[in-house]
Amino acid sequence: MNTFNNCMIVITNQKKTREQMLSLMDLYVMNNRITAEQYQELVDKMDQVGLE
Numbered sequence: 001m002n003t004f005n006n007c008m009i010v011i012t013n014q015k016k017t018r019e020q021m022l023s024l025m026d027l028y029v030m031n032n033r034i035t036a037e038q039y040q041e042l043v044d045k046m047d048q049v050g051l052e
Contacts, residue, residue, distance in 0.1 A: 003033040004042070011045050018051045 007025065010016055016024075025042055028034045034042070 003028055004038045007034070007042050008045060011042060011051060012049060014049065014051055018046055021046060021051065 007021070007028070011021060021042070025034065025039055029036065029039050
């Protein structure tokens with residue numbers, strides 16, 4: 001599995017808060033582990049599942 005898929009699973013299962021996920025995702029983008037498009041897709045997923 002890759003970083004994007006792992007993030008998707010964590011978000012779907014609501015294992016972390018929105019703030020925690022955004023912090024992790026910021027690091028992943030800076031280190032080229034996910035793209036800007038994947039970042040936006042993950043943010044949209046957080047909105048969809050109601051992650052707070």
